[in-house]
Amino acid sequence: MRLYRCVFTVAFLPLRLYRCVFTVASLPLRLYRWVILPLKKCKPANEGWPISASFINQFTLSLSLSPFLGIEIKKSVNYFWGNMKHAPISTVKFKISRRESAMKSFSTDAILLKRIEYGDYDLIITYFTRSMGKISVMAKNAKKSMKRFAGALDPFIAMNIECSWPKRKNALPILNGLELENPFAHIRTCATKTGYASYWLEMINSWMEEGRPDDDLYELIYYVLESLNAGHIPAEVLSLLFQIRFMAISGFTPNITSCGDCGVSLDEIHQQMVIFDLKAGKLVCNKCCSSRDISGDENGVLVSKGTLKQLSWMNTNDIRRAERLKFSVNALREGENLLEGFIPCHIGRNLRSLIFLKRIRRSFS
Numbered sequence: 001m002r003l004y005r006c007v008f009t010v011a012f013l014p015l016r017l018y019r020c021v022f023t024v025a026s027l028p029l030r031l032y033r034w035v036i037l038p039l040k041k042c043k044p045a046n047e048g049w050p051i052s053a054s055f056i057n058q059f060t061l062s063l064s065l066s067p068f069l070g071i072e073i074k075k076s077v078n079y080f081w082g083n084m085k086h087a088p089i090s091t092v093k094f095k096i097s098r099r100e101s102a103m104k105s106f107s108t109d110a111i112l113l114k115r116i117e118y119g120d121y122d123l124i125i126t127y128f129t130r131s132m133g134k135i136s137v138m139a140k141n142a143k144k145s146m147k148r149f150a151g152a153l154d155p156f157i158a159m160n161i162e163c164s165w166p167k168r169k170n171a172l173p174i175l176n177g178l179e180l181e182n183p184f185a186h187i188r189t190c191a192t193k194t195g196y197a198s199y200w201l202e203m204i205n206s207w208m209e210e211g212r213p214d215d216d217l218y219e220l221i222y223y224v225l226e227s228l229n230a231g232h233i234p235a236e237v238l239s240l241l242f243q244i245r246f247m248a249i250s251g252f253t254p255n256i257t258s259c260g261d262c263g264v265s266l267d268e269i270h271q272q273m274v275i276f277d278l279k280a281g282k283l284v285c286n287k288c289c290s291s292r293d294i295s296g297d298e299n300g301v302l303v304s305k306g307t308l309k310q311l312s313w314m315n316t317n318d319i320r321r322a323e324r325l326k327f328s329v330n331a332l333r334e335g336e337n338l339l340e341g342f343i344p345c346h347i348g349r350n351l352r353s354l355i356f357l358k359r360i361r362r363s364f365s
């Protein structure tokens, strides 16, 4: 019997040794799987995450470099838990991924950009929101039940919307409810005001990417819609204000303060009328112009120095002081020619609402 036990023990010795070595060798890998990978999957939020990404990388590195040095691993683990222990629980936040946020809801201030029909009963609504930028949401049964979102799904309306993420991946958020903030009713009863507001909203819809919030742009569009609705500032002036500031926010401020070729400032240019190159988005002084002959080109517009200074003032001063600016009829036409020619060049296509607006202006002039 003893002999049998001896033989049995010796025979199984290699297997036991193998299991021991395997367990020790796979320890770093297991730690990596159980601790580091879950942490890496949860992206740290901008604030409140007490352990930096570089710490996690250092921790991973120390494990992979010294897989068999128990002391090194122990040190890293102690350091890790030390960090966790000192962090108040409330500050440990994670960004909720799309899958984890299934059926989670959100609410935000929003301005309705456009709506399209979807099937027999539903509408897809595109909003420009304060906290999420441009988003498209599904308004279920909006066509079928007139009561559900009565009168609140018209363009230009500012509201607070409540939506929820659906369980299905890549599906649009569902519009659950809304609260009217400002219907801007006077805009829809006037063809000219409707023309201007449609043009501004199409600019936002064409240019802005989905899910990119921009608080400055939200404030700007809300201000111009509110002023257009109230009627105390002429629509033409508001349009110049919106266009020049919109281009600045988008990072395409036209150069209207100096010659874009030689750099001479607007005050140093002697001629009263200066050429603006629509494609390049810059002024070209008469000296530089003679070598390029833009004046005969359809990409150049003539603008007076006074108008350029007023546009520049609009772009850099407090938005609420815009109502004090008095534009002459000539200056308004020059500003319109410059900005309404420049913007389609940079958005890359003609805007349908701009064609509509020009037609309205012609019929009322």
Ligand SMILES: [Zn+2]
Binding pocket: 259, 260, 261, 262, 263, 264, 284, 285, 286, 287, 288, 289
């Ligand atoms: Zn020049």
